[in-house]
Amino acid sequence: MDDGLIIELFRKQDNSAITEADKKYGKLLMKLAIGILCSKEEAEEVINDTLLAAWNNIRNNPPDNLQAYLCKITRNLALNKFRSSKAKKRNSEYVLSLDEMGDIFSEADSTEEIFFSKELQNFLFGFIKALPDEQRRIFLRRYWFFDSIKDIAASWGISESKAKTLLFRTRKKLKEYLEKEGFNI
């Protein structure tokens, strides 16, 4: 079903809105939540909460982009659930992504936390927007969607080592860009 129609169903508070949104985006949201939580049960809870949030909010504030809207809710809810969970999820793609980001912010060397200002966010978004298309998509698939290296390699028809190298080069470029812009990282 077209996103506009699904949004209209949410606005009318028609129960089929939930079914149609789940049918169209459920698998995508599940993959995103599992990448963070590493648990199907917890991911299912997050998807239910995502659809409930959509049910409660879309009627008054319909989104322009339903796919991105649902993904953002799922990502935020899953990250919150990850932090509140006491279980160690060492194999989570989110945890692996955090480790890779160590290239940019060396935790061991940092004596103080970086001040994450709106300015830094704007520079980061500017950097991502300026990346060549494929490099940007692969970067976001790893660090926004927490796709595994294996999945990224399969999606792009490249080897896992090539995917790792591409991501490494992008992280290096980001570190150099932030340093050049005066962020003391």
Place this chain on the structure above:
Amino acid sequence: MNNEKLLDILSDIDDSLISDALQNEKAEIKRISEK
């Protein structure tokens, strides 16, 4: 903690870039379903 915050502030990125990053996902699903 800094790495966590970096991945957190990515959350607000433009909707268009999120959908754009999923282009391959659509092609992949289409490819699999056409098999």
